Amino acid sequence: YALSGSVWKKRTLTWRVNSFPQGSVLSQETVRTLMHHALTTWGVESGLEFQEVGSQGPMEADILIDFARAYHQDSYPFDGQGGTLAHAFFPGEHSISGDTHFDDEETWTFGSKDGEGTDLFAVAVHEFGHSLGLGHSSAPDSIMRPFYQGPVGNPTEYHLSQDDLEGLQHLYGKAPQTPLDKPTRKPLAPPPQPPALPPDSPSQPVPDRCDGHFDAIANIRGETFFFKGPWFWRLQPSGQLVSPRPARLHRFWEGLPAQMKVIHAAYARHPDGRILLFSGPQFWVFQDRQLEGAARPLTELGLPPGEEVDAVFSWPLNGKTYLIRGRRYWRYDEAAARPDPGYPRDLSLWEGAPHAPDDVTVSNTGDTYFFKGAHYWRFPKGSVKAEQDSPQPMGPKFLDCPAPRSPKATLKPGACDCQCEISQ
């Protein structure tokens, strides 16, 4: 998180909607209610109280909310639909401090799908973060990211991300423990009917990334994504994890069916940069974070009906896409949009590779990595022969984890002259 350097010295802040959007489908009551919920989002976590005041009071509200067009007497003129959406002023002693302005020429919506307008609640939560003293954050899940990221769901159930929470509590401390979820002020109007949210329970236990055994791993625009159940981690090109805490699958991949709890394979399609997520005998195509169209069968990529994949990757050496299942693999020609003939072939052509890998991905330097369990096998750029020292534990290299104690010798592929007992 980033701090602006200013903070309110009082714990009860007044607010008022000074002007409403013109020609919006949202009623004035809905706008006020959404503002109330957006402020409450910050209030419940910090103990700050927000009190709506009328226009007749002796004092101007701390947070004055306006819907304005073009130049509106501050240093940030609006630019019509798109572009800049809103801004707010940091805390302070000036009369404009804390004030929040929304571009009246946007199509403000509530409860609509992404792309049908701009979700007023999501933008209001962001702007009130500024009103309280937070700057823009680059954290992926933060509401304080400068770019509009689409609707955030039901206002009454929305919770700040860890990054936002830590920034807020750095400035104002934590809310008293009881009752934690008490609203700071009774809503002035009943809350609008919320849109349905994907059923991802916040109480769901977070998996341990150091265990390995990922469902899918993919290099997407230079970052490596590690998928496990309904969660994923991101590794930046610099080798740093975006966060040790995983992000929720459905919060990020917008449109992914809610019942889809496991991604079995993923890759970024070479020619158009689309991201393909595989689960069972189907796959989904995303442009950036947004789903494009419906689920598609793996038969489109040349696999037999009902077949599934363990791993998918695009090999930069020939631009072809490889789909692996067990000990076999298929090759798909993206340019010709058809599977190559003569497949499946035996995976042993990738010398030293484990069969049924969790996933395969190509690093930014062009090396190919097979992942299985808690280990990886590295194939130097252009080579189909694994490095001599493969496999290696993936945790220390990729996930900021300590090296495991268990020996790696038993992970060598090939015939094994050993007995396996139930206790081992």
Add this chain to the structure above:
Amino acid sequence: AREPSAQDVSLGVDWLTRYGYLPPPHPAQAQLQSPAKLQDAIKVMQRFAGLPETGVLDPVTVATMHKPRCSLPDVLGAAGLVRRRRR
């Protein structure tokens, strides 16, 4: 990768200046950003936006600059963010 068009570079410099990645132009002099400074500013922007840090105004970076967003700068200057107007 194709070279960014002059229009993209112009948009990029304007965008990077508006959101705090490049210093504001001096009112009394025409200012030409050095390629190295521009590249650094693009890298910081790409890091902030979660894009690969190429330092180049590639199509993904230009597309990100066209995304709807908050008006406030991402990088706060030494003088603070707000040029406030007294009411």
